[in-house]
Amino acid sequence: MADIVPADVRSRMMAGIRATNTKPELLLRKGLHARGLRFRLHDPALPGKPDIVFPRHRAVILAHGCFWHGHNCHLFKWPSTRPDFWQAKIARNREVDARTDIALATAGWRQAVVWECALKGRTRLLLDNVIDSCENWIRSDLQRMEIRGA
Template sequence: MADIVSADVRSRMMSGIRGRNTKPELLLRKGLHRLGFRFRLHAPELPGKPDIVFPRYNAVLLAHGCFWHGHDCHLFKLPSTRQEFWQMKIERNRLVDARTMSALADLGWRVGVVWECALKGRTRLPFDDVLRTCADWLCNEAAGLEIAGE
């Protein structure tokens, strides 16, 4: 199926998508701040510049978009045009994610991932449950956390 917009319009649309301050990330930040958690954002000295850094808890939270990180859920669908390009891009993103999480763990950081599908779409979880799960994880010593939609 051909794209419904011109290449210039599609290019402009795609260039407007940013990796920081995404809606899922902002939701998590606001909710966790409301619960009393204090954090840093995009710490440049850490591998991958994690979205939300909790130095007090030695933990980081990553708000992953299901499309860009290739999550196996209803929000991810490989585009029908330029499939080889998109397949390589998503695979590279997954590889970078794995390296980043490994590097953070090697430095002693606990890594949590909240997938976009946990916050929106037909499989989303109640937002208070997501926040409570994040808060519980921050306060205990569990190494990792992954929250995805049902």
């Protein structure tokens, strides 16, 4: 792709990839809001601008895309084009995730990660079960939670 597609076209293609309001994030927000949970979105005052913020519960939910965060599941596959670029990109994303986790924990925020594979693909879980788990975690005192596909 790098040799075939001009750089300006590549940048427009990448511009179409969302950082916020992704489908997994919207599914989580809709389900949690329907259960009476109120939240803020992408709070710039917090490290990493978490996807969903529950100030009352000092909790955040991060809806991670399996490709962009290099999750070890069936949705992640290394691209065959420009492998050096993609390995550096995914490695940097993982480093940013680790720094964000530490910064949020240091600031006293509880964190949950919901992986895309829990909501999409052959290993997806029932959406109601994912929302139940998130709601129970938000209302609990547990510091961390992670939901991944089956």
